[in-house]
Amino acid sequence: MxxxxxxxxxxxxxxxxxxxxxxxxxxxxxxxxxxxxxxAWKSSSKADDRALRRRVLTALGKAKGLRATGITVRATDGAVLLEGWVPEEAQIEQAARVTQGVPGVKSVRNALTLSTF
Missing domain, CATH: 1.20.5 (Single alpha-helices involved in coiled-coils or other helix-helix interfaces)
Known part of the structure; x- marks a missing residue:
């Protein structure tokens, strides 16, 4: 055995x-x-992606009326993915608008959900 x-x-x-x-x-x-x-002209470095992610997070944090503490940002080659939650439904669209206005953002995929806790 x-x-x-x-x-x-x-x-x-x-x-x-x-x-x-x-x-x-x-x-x-x-x-x-x-x-x-x-x-070579199309490659994006991890440093560029991290810098874009920081710019988006900063813009979301400065946006009036937007609670960004529940938002996670992922950036790859100018494409930004917003994940997480916000406390009000209007903030879902606001987060996408703010993100689209950040220099370097080519596209935004918004996967935010509503959470009221």
Whole structure:
């Protein structure tokens, strides 16, 4: 019985180690392929995305009548995703309008929900 249990644990450990190794190699190869296929003029760096995200969050925080504490912002190549919640229905559309006015924003996808708690 103990021999079977030891064999099962050894096999499980082997499968896990192989999957980690395969995942690490696939991720690196895929990244290199994607980066190589992007034209230099179209690539956006993570720093650019973070800067855009900060500008959007700042604009949302300064907007009068908008409670932005429940809003999460994701930015990729000028496309902004608004997620989270706001306490009033009118603030959902207001958040999208404010975001669209931020320099560098190309598109806004609004996935905000209403939460009254």
């Amino acid at each position: 103990n021999l079977i249990r030891i064999a099962q644990l050894a096999l499980g450990a082997f499968v896990i180690s192989v999957s980690f190794h395969a995942r690490a190699q696939d991720g690196g190869a895929a990244s290199a392929t994607v980066e190589a296929s992007k034209p």
